[in-house]
Amino acid sequence: xxxxxxxxxxxxxxxxxxxxxxxxxxxxxxxxxxxxxxxxxxxxxxxxxxxxxxxxxxxxxxxxxxxxxxxxxxxxxxxxxxxxxxxxxxxxxxxxxxxxxxxxxxxxxxxxxxxxxxxxxxxxxxxxxxxxxxxxxxxxxxxxxxxxxxxxxxxxxxxxx
Amino acid sequence: xxxxxxxxxxxxxxxxxxxxxxxxxxxxxxxxxxxxxxxxxxxxxxxxxxxxxxxxxxxxxxxxxxxxxxxxxxxxxxxxxxxxxxxxxxxxxxxxxxxxxxxxxxxxxxxxxxxxxxxxxxxxxxxxxxxxxxxxxxxxxxxxxxxxxxxxxxxxxxxxxxxxxxxxxxxxxxxxxxxxxxxxxxxxxxxxxxxxxxxxxxxxxxxxxxxxxxxxxxxxxxxxxxxxxxxxxxxxxxxxxxxxxxxxxxxxxxxxxxxxxxxxxxxxxxxxxxxxxxxxxxxxxxxxxxxxxxxxxxxxxxxxxxxxxxxxxxxxxxxxxxxxxxxxxxxxxxxxxxxxxxxxxxxxxxxxxxxx
Numbered sequence: 001x002x003x004x005x006x007x008x009x010x011x012x013x014x015x016x017x018x019x020x021x022x023x024x025x026x027x028x029x030x031x032x033x034x035x036x037x038x039x040x041x042x043x044x045x046x047x048x049x050x051x052x053x054x055x056x057x058x059x060x061x062x063x064x065x066x067x068x069x070x071x072x073x074x075x076x077x078x079x080x081x082x083x084x085x086x087x088x089x090x091x092x093x094x095x096x097x098x099x100x101x102x103x104x105x106x107x108x109x110x111x112x113x114x115x116x117x118x119x120x121x122x123x124x125x126x127x128x129x130x131x132x133x134x135x136x137x138x139x140x141x142x143x144x145x146x147x148x149x150x151x152x153x154x155x156x157x158x159x160x161x
Numbered sequence: 162x163x164x165x166x167x168x169x170x171x172x173x174x175x176x177x178x179x180x181x182x183x184x185x186x187x188x189x190x191x192x193x194x195x196x197x198x199x200x201x202x203x204x205x206x207x208x209x210x211x212x213x214x215x216x217x218x219x220x221x222x223x224x225x226x227x228x229x230x231x232x233x234x235x236x237x238x239x240x241x242x243x244x245x246x247x248x249x250x251x252x253x254x255x256x257x258x259x260x261x262x263x264x265x266x267x268x269x270x271x272x273x274x275x276x277x278x279x280x281x282x283x284x285x286x287x288x289x290x291x292x293x294x295x296x297x298x299x300x301x302x303x304x305x306x307x308x309x310x311x312x313x314x315x316x317x318x319x320x321x322x323x324x325x326x327x328x329x330x331x332x333x334x335x336x337x338x339x340x341x342x343x344x345x346x347x348x349x350x351x352x353x354x355x356x357x358x359x360x361x362x363x364x365x366x367x368x369x370x371x372x373x374x375x376x377x378x379x380x381x382x383x384x385x386x387x388x389x390x391x392x393x394x395x396x397x398x399x400x401x402x403x404x405x406x407x408x409x410x411x412x413x414x415x416x417x418x419x420x421x422x423x424x425x426x427x428x429x430x431x432x433x434x435x436x437x438x439x440x441x442x443x444x445x446x447x448x449x450x451x452x453x454x455x456x457x458x459x460x461x462x463x464x465x466x467x468x469x470x471x472x473x474x475x476x477x478x479x480x481x482x483x484x485x486x487x488x489x490x491x492x493x494x495x496x497x498x499x500x501x502x503x504x505x506x507x508x509x510x511x512x513x514x515x516x517x
Contacts, residue, residue: 071204083325085204087197087315090323101327101388106362108389111321113332116314119306120392122295130401
């Protein structure tokens, strides 16, 4: 099926609109759907990530040879089941794994969170303040001044405590 | 404490109430951890699995928080008990159906469950009712730190905490909330909202997590990215932007139903109550679907003769393993449907506000 909009690319996005109770079906390509603001991003499974990665790799032959000396996991085996065999695989599988991680993690490559021995705690009072401020903004926006006044008082109380 | 005693209780986090509980049923924080110096489970021999279980079990018992937990050996458990734990969200389906030695340490009040030998060596999970991720996170952080003083977790300079699957690497942090979105479903706006959530890099799942369908308008929303953002950043984005936005959409849809189609709304709600009060045989999915409508009706003050606590209890109690454990025997499908309907009628009959 060809995209109804551009009549060039294959239609991969199929929509059913309800306009005044009437059903209307439309078939678009990804590009035309995107220009209409329709996103088709789906939850990608690790296998899809791995497969698409392997397809684009020139050195497939090289990948086949990678195997962890500690746990015996090969890169191909990892590719098939999606699970690593031991902590060392993260080093042994090197660049190919780094690319898999980057795809699975929306481009992220490095950990920036807590390290062993650290403890990150949230301050509930700070959180409560943020929540009240957000509610206050919303109340002002919809011109609910009674609610806004109440929220303002609660914020003041929180600051005093 | 043991499983048979839990049957007659409603987990602390499943009780009605908590912040934004008109839409948010519960909040969950989960950390994935693995012991350094051991293979991940896909390459662990039965002996190594047993050693990992023992090491983690001892570490938990040696800590202050561990003294009030009880341990369930999932490998040795009866299938109904395993299903029972899944229904209470104390273990995952994968853990119930897995193989080899594995277990779960459950805190009193069921606000925390530590799964041993699921996909990773350890999964720390903390649950709260309503939207309460701060509290859930703070308890998680304490337990994580306490365990780090007893065992060494696999760690990497670049990747942070190492996990069996690269989708969990880094913080190992998965934050999720269970949302009840019946009005968005009725106004046909649910797809739009879920699509927007997916655009914000969130995963949407059903009542029992990975690979399950959304049943009875209950949706589990969670973050997908675990690397490249700090724990605080992940939590804050979730609870100050994403969830309040979704809660507001649902509240807006309820307002719209109330003002624009009150008769259609009442019809749905009262039909649900009518069937629940009168059915003589009912399946678990139909019960869940009707209880969802009834919950909405109570929260929107259309139905004032049923207590919200009764609905919360029924949402859990009508599920198959719960029903079988309460009656103390295995029940086949048709008999189960009859006894489920009996249980619902009795519970609704006692569930009048002011009775308890």
